[in-house]
Amino acid sequence: MEPKKSKKTTIQNIIFIVFIALLLFSPLGTFVKVHLNRLIAFSPKTIAVTDQKMISSYQWQLKDASGKTVSLESYKGKIIFINFWATWCPPCIAEMPSIQKLYADYQDKMVFLFVTTDSFEKANAFMIKENLTLPVHQSLSNPPLELESSTIPATYLVDQSGNIIVAKIGTADWNSDSFREKLNELLKNN
Numbered sequence: 794m795e796p797k798k799s800k801k802t803t804i805q806n807i808i809f810i811v812f813i814a815l816l817l818f819s820p821l822g823t824f825v826k827v828h829l830n831r832l833i834a835f836s837p838k839t840i841a842v843t844d845q846k847m848i849s850s851y852q853w854q855l856k857d858a859s860g861k862t863v864s865l866e867s868y869k870g871k872i873i874f875i876n877f878w879a880t881w882c883p884p885c886i887a888e889m890p891s892i893q894k895l896y897a898d899y900q901d902k903m904v905f906l907f908v909t910t911d912s913f914e915k916a917n918a919f920m921i922k923e924n925l926t927l928p929v930h931q932s933l934s935n936p937p938l939e940l941e942s943s944t945i946p947a948t949y950l951v952d953q954s955g956n957i958i959v960a961k962i963g964t965a966d967w968n969s970d971s972f973r974e975k976l977n978e979l980l981k982n983n
Contacts, residue, residue: 838959838961839959839975840957840958840959845958846956846957847939847955847956847957848937848951848956848957849937849939850937851868852934853932853937853940855906855930855931857928857930858913858916863930865936868904871904872902872903872976872980873905873951874899875908875936875940875949876907876908877909877946878908878945879909879911880909880911880916881911882945884945884946885946885964886923888966888967889923890968891965891968891969892967893927895967895968896926897926898973899976902980903980905928908930908931908936916929940957942962946963947962948967949961950975950976953982958975959972959975
């Protein structure tokens with residue numbers, strides 16, 4: 794009786810390992826991870842005024858998809874939404890639809906920077922495939938120290954005075970009513 798049970802257990806273990814491998818290393822796994830992240834995405838919280846950091850340097854250089862070099866300096870005094878992301882990152886992909894909705898409504902009222910380490914070819918192909926119109930950038934120099942993160946997605950909202958009022962690592966619902974209220978409040982002060 795023991796050998797049959799052992800063989801059955803071995804087969805069950807192999808099936809379980811194959812299932813886990815599919816979830817971790819296949820497009821099906823990416824799909825599942827993206828949708829799970831969307832389910833757990835909440836509105837980002839504003840940092841308490843006493844804990845907010847200020848951008849220490851605006852010397853950060855970026856390149857846009859057309860090859861034009863832009864400097865964070867040129868956006869000083871404006872509201873800036875900065876998102877670090879990659880095409881291979883399920884949490885990044887999960888929050889893109891909410892960012893796209895936000896971008897569609899606020900692109901003329903504030904600055905959006907979507908910074909990737911992917912090639913422009915790969916990032917733009919991803920944008921087309923996902924029907925996104927977000928402005929893709931690559932970093933040409935190190936970002937300000939306050940914006941450095943070893944994890945993506947990493948998203949920051951900088952107010953007109955250079956204060957980082959939102960710093961979110963991980964997936965968030967950027968199209969939430971509470972985040973839009975915060976943006977509208979900032980825009981009134983513009």
